[in-house]
Amino acid sequence: MANNTYFKHEGPWSDASKEFLCSDTGSWRTKRPLIDNDNCIYCGFCAIYCPVQCMEQLDNTFVPDLNFCKGCGICAKECPKNAISMILEREFK
Numbered sequence: 001m002a003n004n005t006y007f008k009h010e011g012p013w014s015d016a017s018k019e020f021l022c023s024d025t026g027s028w029r030t031k032r033p034l035i036d037n038d039n040c041i042y043c044g045f046c047a048i049y050c051p052v053q054c055m056e057q058l059d060n061t062f063v064p065d066l067n068f069c070k071g072c073g074i075c076a077k078e079c080p081k082n083a084i085s086m087i088l089e090r091e092f093k
């Protein structure tokens, strides 16, 4: 099996043990989720609904693994506190 850490966020539709099926498409993303921790209530909905399971809990916050985040915005849509904004990637360059 290939490097498990690298492929840890593979979705259930692909084979995480095969590199050519790995979905680390972070460089393709046009928007990224930005979490406002002042509004976040740590419910974890963003992590539950993320289709590629790339939203990680770190201490008292959630952060997307940008190697795998697609920028789909589902986390932002599902957040009950509207604490996630989808920001254009070019804003971070």
Ligand code: SF4
Binding pocket: 035, 039, 040, 041, 042, 043, 044, 045, 046, 047, 062, 078, 079, 080, 081, 082, 083, 084
């Ligand atoms: S869904 Fe929103 S409120 Fe809930 S943990 Fe994620 S960012 Fe925080």
Ligand code: SF4
Binding pocket: 032, 033, 049, 050, 051, 052, 053, 054, 055, 064, 068, 069, 070, 071, 072, 073, 074, 075, 076
């Ligand atoms: S934008 Fe999509 S892929 Fe990225 S963390 Fe949110 S739900 Fe997951």
